[in-house]
Amino acid sequence: MIVSTKGRYALRVMVYFVLHGNEGYIPLKEIAEAEGISQKYLEAIMTTLSKAGFVDAAHGKGGGYRLNRKPEEYTVGSILKLTEGSLNTVSCTTQGPSACSRATCCHTLPMWEKLDSMVEAFFEGITLADLLKDQ
Amino acid sequence: MIVSTKGRYALRVMVYFVLHGNEGYIPLKEIAEAEGISQKYLEAIMTTLSKAGFVDAAHGKGGGYRLNRKPEEYTVGSILKLTEGSLNTVSCTTQGPSACSRATCCHTLPMWEKLDSMVEAFFEGITLADLLKDQ
C-alpha cells in the first residue's frame, strides 16, 4: 500500500473541483456526500490542502473550497506528497540515503532507489487535467 | 510503504545465498546473524520460501537452506509476490478490477492500474543475478 485513503481521497476531491467547481466555492458537505467520504475525516484533508495553498477556503454561507490554479498546474505527485507526507516505497529510503546501517553493503538498496525515482517521475508526470483525459 | 520487511528480508536472504551458497546448505542461524535479522522472525520467511519451492531445506547437522535454481531464474517480483502476498500499490486494485463500488466512475482508477502494471514490470524485470551487477 503505497498510497493510503488520505492521498486517494485528496485526489478524488481535487478532481471533483475540476468537474464541478465552475460556479465558485463548494462546501465540504457536498463533496463528502457526493464522493461517499466521511465528512469529518475529509475535514482534516481539506485543511491540509488549504494550509498548503492548494485550495482557497471561505467561511459562512456560500463558502467552501475552490481551486486557485488551473487543473494542468496541479501534479498528482504534489498532491500525494502533501497529503501522504512522502512517496517513498520502502523505509530503506525514507530518511534519505544511507540512513540504514547496511546501506554501504546492501545489494538491494540501489533497486529501491530506482523504484522511488520511477514512482516519483510517474506521479509528477500526471496532472489533474490528465486524469480527466483518461477514461 | 509498498514492501514490508518480510519481502525485503527475503530478498536479502536470497542474495546471501547467491554470494555464500557455493558449499551447500546454510543454516538459518548464520544468515540471521550475518544480515542482522531476528532469527525467529526469519524462520517464518524461510518456511514460506521453502514451501513454495524457492529453496531446498535439510534438517539436522549440516542442514539448512540452499537455492535450487540459478540466480538468473529468480525474479525479484516472484520473491516479493510470494512473501508480501501481492504487489498492489493501493487497495483500489487489490481485489481485482471493479472491486471498488466507484470503479465505473472513478477518474483515478486508471492511474492506479497503470502504476500497478509499471511496478509489476519493474520487479519482474530484475533477477537475483541483476542485483549483484548493480553497485
Next chain:
DNA sequence: TGTTTTACCTATCGTGTCAATAGGTTAAAC
C-alpha cells in the same frame, strides 16, 4: 442582534497489521 452556515481545531477511539518473541515438535546427523 442573533441565527445559520461553514471552515477550523483538538482529542480520542477501534481495528488491524507489522515485527518480533516464546515455547514447543519433528527430522537428520554423529
Next chain:
DNA sequence: GTTTAACCTATTGACACGATAGGTAAAACA
C-alpha cells in the same frame, strides 16, 4: 541418545490508519 537445525502454533507490543466526537471562529443573512 545427544546435538543440530528445520518446522509449527500462539502471543505480544507498538504503531498507523480511518474514523468519530465535540467544540471554536468567521462570514452571511434576516
